[in-house]
Amino acid sequence: MARAAVSGRLTWRLATVTGSRWETPSVRTLVLDVPDWPGHLPGQHIDLRLTAPDGYRAQRSYSIASAWAGTGPIELTVQRLDDGEVSPYLTDTVEVGDQLELRGPVGGWFVWRETEPAPVLLVAGGSGVVPLMAMIRARGAVRGRQPFRLIYSVRTPADVCYAEELRRRVRDDAGLDVHLLYTRKAPEDSPATPKRIDVATLNTHGWPPDFGASCFVCGPTGFVEAAADILVALGHEPRRIRTERFGGTS
């Protein structure tokens, strides 16, 4: 991964949508060509702003889903919030060739650095998987040796983002484990029963606390608080647990 700046002066840039794909029926990935993009670290986000013809502006933060390889486009994965002001535009209206105004990358706390040797536990609720996927991709890009585990909570099997890619990465990479947790409906061929994140899940599929793992938890507030509280109760050091809350639903 190329060196990426965490700080620096911010400028709004006009990005061009060069591609898109649906991850689930309500989650869409946008591929963006951003002129003079300085590179980013996995976990960082961008601020995106939309300006209406009358000058009204709405600004939101979106996590970057892609890892930076020194060149190329960046990807955002956006979940449609039905009462949202910006996300339905990004999921349902924006087309290839459209331009979007954004600035970044920003954020230096909820970030994984490839130089950190510690094992990593990623805990995702719904579209909270996006910045964590950037970490998985960044680790893959540099062939990181740090063992990664992802615990990913979704409502139903149809709500899994990056499902194919995660399957492929787990198959090809002994250092990556993924455990899916279903809150409403489990796959029909699975013995799992739907449940919310709990002690047994984090104890069984996470790392033992004495491994000193770095934990990244991202999702809606209720999910983040439940998962972070359990990790602390299991003996993980609070300073090794980083959280990011977003306003989506899961």
Added chain:
Amino acid sequence: MNELDGNAMAGDLLEVFAADATSARFTCAGCGHADALATLRMWGPAPGRVGRCPHCEDVVLRVVRAPDRIFLDLRGAVRLEFSVSGS
């Protein structure tokens, strides 16, 4: 209103500070709790950013963006501590 956290303030704060401020450690003037600004509780979208202490819920920091200026109210923070050894 969506529940967010201090991570979402990174862009606005980077307009003011020379380094990422969400990694900086605040000490709450109300209860003495200390942690990264990224952990502040925030609700949005709103015209101003109000970051509350995750421990006592007192307002630690406010950022209000006007067309030609930024107002930063830090009276709820005793201090901000920035790491400068390779952030």
